[in-house]
Amino acid sequence: MKITIVGTGYVGLVTGTCFAEIGHEVLCVDNDTSKIEMLRRFEMPIYEKDLPELVKKNVHEKRLQFSTCIEEGNRFSEVIFVAVGTPPGYKGEANMSYVENVGRRVAETMDSYRLLVEKSTVPINTGEQLKRTISKYLSSDIDFDIASNPEFLREGTAIEDALNPDRIVVGIESVRAAELLRKIYAPIIERSGCEFLEMNIASAELTKHASNSFLAMKISFINAVSRICELAGADIQQVAHGMGLDKRISPNFLNAGVGYGGSCFPKDVDAFVHIADQYGYSFELLKEVQRINQSQREHFMQKLQRELWVTQDKTIAILGLAFKPGTDDIRQAPSLYFVPQLLEAKAKLKLWDPIAKAKFDEIHPTLNYYDTPIECATDADIVLILTDWPEIKSMDLDRLKSVMKCPAIIDGRNLFDPKEMKNKKISYYSIGRTH
Ligand SMILES: NC(=O)c1ccc[n+]([C@@H]2O[C@H](COP(=O)([O-])OP(=O)(O)OC[C@H]3O[C@@H](n4cnc5c(N)ncnc54)[C@H](O)[C@@H]3O)[C@@H](O)[C@H]2O)c1
The missing domain is CATH 3.40.50.720 (NAD(P)-binding Rossmann-like Domain)
Known part of the structure; x- marks a missing residue:
């Protein structure tokens, strides 16, 4: 399948490379020109074990390419993963401006069905907000879906985690979105034997927050005991x-x-x-x-x-x-x-x-x-x-x-x-x- 990933950081680059590794054709988009230029020279903008070799291999085998142009990403595939940053805002809330920007830009250049997948860690209701944003900026009445697919990889073992996850969580609202995501993940499910969990979008968004907060709670618990x-x-x-x-x-x-x-x-x-x-x-x-x-x-x-x-x-x-x-x-x-x-x-x-x-x-x-x-x-x-x-x-x-x-x-x-x-x-x- 053809897949576009917007945001080529720790999550986007690893996810895109691993999707290419399992046989998909992937375009990784980032608006940071220097990052994309580095990647085209096979220089990694981040450190992650085994990543340089995997990027090189998949580029040479023509399953992985890079671009700075979101319109190109939008034309490339009907499935667009959003893996941009959601850094902390002023009062601890997630800064959603990067995600919103991608939603808007995709809507403005969309001419047929698209599935926009939240890969970034986002607050509950981002699905609803994205839907509203896309509807507002669409030039004509085009069908689209939003899905949530939170990422659980850990830096340092990111490739292993992406290829052999404990579970894949997807929040979906339509049969079409579920089928597309199931097809994308089929090789990973087959090799890892992990469960593919389908739920509504808010539940998928909440699963990510609850998981990370639970782990942080474990750390604080043992620190208190210390x-x-x-x-x-x-x-x-x-x-x-x-x-x-x-x-x-x-x-x-x-x-x-x-x-x-x-x-x-x-x-x-x-x-x-x-x-x-x-x-x-x-x-x-x-x-x-x-x-x-x-x-x-x-x-x-x-x-x-x-x-x-x-x-x-x-x-x-x-x-x-x-x-x-x-x-x-x-x-x-x-x-x-x-x-x-x-x-x-x-x-x-x-x-x-x-x-x-x-x-x-x-x-x-x-x-x-x-x-x-x-x-x-x-x-x-x-x-x-x-x-x-x-x-x-x-x-x-x-x-x-x-x-x-x-x-x-x-x-x-x-x-x-x-x-x-x-x-x-x-x-x-x-x-x-x-x-
Ligand atoms: N780093 C992790 O271990 C990890 C694990 C799971 C989930 N997450 C979540 O995944 C998301 C991404 O995290 P990250 O660590 O990969 O962030 P990152 O900062 O490494 O990468 C984000 C990338 O998005 C790009 N970007 C921003 N706006 C863009 C736009 N409009 N168009 C194209 N590219 C754009 C940035 O240039 C950057 O390269 C966050 O929500 C994070 O919470 C991160």
Whole structure:
């Protein structure tokens, strides 16, 4: 089938490439000319494992192409996936201007039936709003459908997730839309054996918000328990392990740390709270999830301040800038929370990240970036660990100790064993463990 994807970011590019990989003919459209030019040169605008090879292969096999022209996308296929950003607005609500813009532009150039599929994470009722918008801007009485098909892929394992999803959720209102989507996903359903869930549009939109908020809630829950562990002399790693072996709970998303970040959880929880408020339900549970997340970061900062006493003029090595390993995405990453505060406190910062350095450098171009964790930690008064990159976990701790001014680590990801640190005489503070 021919498929158009509008928005060639983490979701759109991976989805488009995977649709091409399973045999469809895909046109990926983005209004960012530099991104499309890069892709045409086989340079990836984002980091995602295995993506460059898959893009190259599918372009060469003529199933994947790129364009900056939405009209071309509209002509290319009767099915148009919308995968543009829905960043947080001023009060936590999702900014829907990019989605609205695509709906309007598609309507203005539509001359026959189109199915517009919401792939972006959008508030409930976006389907209704899109329908109204398209009807308003259509030049003649043309039939069209809206569908919701929320995306659940995770950066770092996005291709595997897109090709072997746990489930495919579609919100539809017509037999024609359902058939088109079933046909598109047939090869993925066949290879992964996953369920294809058909529901109404509002339910599909809500499924995405409820899923992300539930995962964020799990993280805040374990972070809250980690605080009690610190007060009561318990060990959060052992508690989480004991909980996670219960199949009803599962070990996933039970890692205590500096709080959730990234382009999805903070924004999607904010948006869900906002949507619930709009419908007249005050989602206190999720408001507490947000509060715990914020407090976890403040608590981590206090650990640092306690160890340093005075932050001014101290050299702080920050290991990990991405919000999680396997990605270059720094949107709402803990690093973006701590760096400005430490600069404000007049600390001298040294930074390391294997992939996200370039994106961080665009925001903080005057800071110093290093090629290895050890180079970064050299002459530092303290090391802050913010991302669980394997390169950090595999550091030679004796070497680290020998290059630092004072051997001290504040570990926001619980990568090391406190006992080992004690034996090595490294001051070590982590999350939810007594030291
Ligand atoms: N990143 C994730 O892990 C993830 C996972 C699931 C769902 N989502 C959701 O998917 C959506 C996209 O997320 P993302 O991370 O891929 O965002 P992104 O910022 O990486 O990509 C969005 C792209 O859309 C393009 N764009 C914006 N307006 C456009 C227009 N009018 N025409 C053409 N292109 C346009 C931008 O240039 C950009 O390249 C969001 O709603 C997000 O919440 C993201």
